[in-house]
Amino acid sequence: MREILRQKVVDSLAWTPPRLTRRDVHVPDVPGRAVAVIGPRRAGKTTFLWQLLLERMARGTPRERLLYLSFEDERLAGIESSHLQTVVDEYYALHPGLRDQRRTTWFLDEIQAVPGWERFARRIMDSERIELFLSGSSARLLSREVATSMRGRAVEALVYPFSFREFLRHRGREPDRPARRLPKAGRSALQRDLQEYLQSGGFPEVQGLGARDRVDVLRGLVDVALLRDVIERHRVTHPVALRSMARHLLANAAGLFSVNRFYRDLRSQGIPVAKDTLHAYLAHLEDAFLVRSVPVAAASERRRMVNPRKVFPIDPGLLPVFDRTGRANLGHALETAVLLALDRRGAHVSYVRTRGGREVDFLARYPGEGLSLIQVCAQAEGEALERELRALQEAAREHPRATLHLITLEPGPVEVPAGVALHRAWEWLMDAPGA
Secondary structure (H helix, E strand, C coil): CCCHHHHHHHHHCCCCCCCCCCCCCCCCCCCCCCCECCCCCCCCCCHHHHHHHHHHHHHCCCHEEEEEEEECCCHHHHCCCHHHHHHHHHHHHHHHHHHEEEEEEEEECCCCCCCCHHHHHHHHHHHCCCCEECCCCCCCCCCCHHHHHHHCCEEEEECCCCCCHHHHHHCCCCCCCCCCCCHHHHHHHHHHHHHHHHCCCCHHCCCCHHHHHHHHHHHHHHHHHHHHHHCCCCCCCCHHHHHHHHHHHHCCCCEEHHHHHHHHHHHHHHCCCCCHHHHHHHHHHHHHEEEEECCCCCHHHHHHHCCCEEEECCCCHHHHHHHHCCCCHHHHHHHHHHHHHHHHHHCEEEEEEECCCCEEEEEEECCEEEEEEEEEEEEHHHHHHHEEEEEHHHHHHHHHCEEEEEEEECCCCCCCCCCCEEEEEHHHHHHHHCC
């Protein structure tokens, strides 16, 4: 084991990662904390570690002060935390002048393969001048687990599938100026590209694939996440109920989900499962980064608990995979893309149910920047437009400090009331910070 680890350290310091599509991921800058890179399976966490390494090289950090190690290696079967000291010994044997003199940066990938890795990570952060980045399978390195295992010594960098801007960048079509300053041809191209993004989604692995292959890959990704990240990890005792819940949520994107109602549906089908178990399954699906749920906006914790939650897939490309209607629901796909863009901006997101029973898609609370009420619709025209605007205005009376926004694919020549900002979806997704 020592010889294998020694060789991996030597090989790592001689290796330069390939240049890949740059990701727009917020990395917390908190001194004394490790950064845990987390996110859905196949979203690009490993390549993001490579990006961080290359960025430090570009800023002038010498290559010998940057160590990337992947523990996804069959030769490391049976590795224990005690073996990890070999990495420290061998690294500083190669570069003794760095020890206690220069800060180095280590990227430890698939670290969950080493039992007891948490104690090693905390120790080297205390005893060595090491900036530490960690990543691994979402089954064993979830956000909650990192916070617990590292005892408050880690912050999180969340890697989603490609945003719309990253989708364009990956395909070599990212504009070189703000979307609102593009010529007519450029704006038309962005509108066309957004339609494609909402259909195919942002998982890097499916970019450029045909529809049939894309569906097969995404369905396989969900199956693996359900099996490894939920069923095996949490020792699920009712896999039929879990799979039924997952299919229901992914097939009804942006819909309201009530555990009580779903519980009654299962009972009517002869599937006995406790309500508390279903609540746990929903939490497990979120931990596995398969879905994202949004609570109702309410000051009362009880009201947030008893009201249905809006549930979205973690990527718009999952909608056509599980939708049973056979129709492309661009409105729900757009709503999913907007939610994920708000998450990337660091907003705290809920939805609004007014006293009059109207619904606004999102109430976004930005760190230090106030509130926004956001309504999302595919087409802004006719009765649908009037309904969306009435809901916004009614919600504004309950949230008077919030700015009002309507995001649509095709705004057309419409008028909106004073105080409501009308956004073309492609422009909002491109220009929103962090989107």
